[in-house]
Amino acid sequence: MAVESPKSPEIPESPETPEPPGTSEFPEVRVPDGETPPRCPYCARPFRTERLRALHLGDVHAEESTDDQRVAYDEAREAEREDLFLFHLKVVAALVAIYALLLLAYMAASAMQTPG
Numbered sequence: 001m002a003v004e005s006p007k008s009p010e011i012p013e014s015p016e017t018p019e020p021p022g023t024s025e026f027p028e029v030r031v032p033d034g035e036t037p038p039r040c041p042y043c044a045r046p047f048r049t050e051r052l053r054a055l056h057l058g059d060v061h062a063e064e065s066t067d068d069q070r071v072a073y074d075e076a077r078e079a080e081r082e083d084l085f086l087f088h089l090k091v092v093a094a095l096v097a098i099y100a101l102l103l104l105a106y107m108a109a110s111a112m113q114t115p116g
């Protein structure tokens, strides 16, 4: 239930007001005033993005979810996999760059120590 609260910056938003069954299954989540995040239709848990909700639906509510939700879950998993692949590429690139810099520094230092 939505509580009409005046803007009071000193008081952080209280714990989630809706009390769905199985509230203790996920950690306490605070939703800032005025935001209406996508929520799980089964347990009312709020999510930052639709993709995260789709992943939650597929992982936690696989049996009761609809065909549309399963499709969204598959798409979200695919997008997640691509993001993870990109992240791994960036990590490898960063490691190669660090290795190259260290090698150059080593070569420069050893060149300065042996004149001629």
Ligand SMILES: [Zn+2]
Binding pocket: 040, 041, 042, 043, 044, 045, 056, 057, 060, 061
């Ligand atoms: Zn849920």
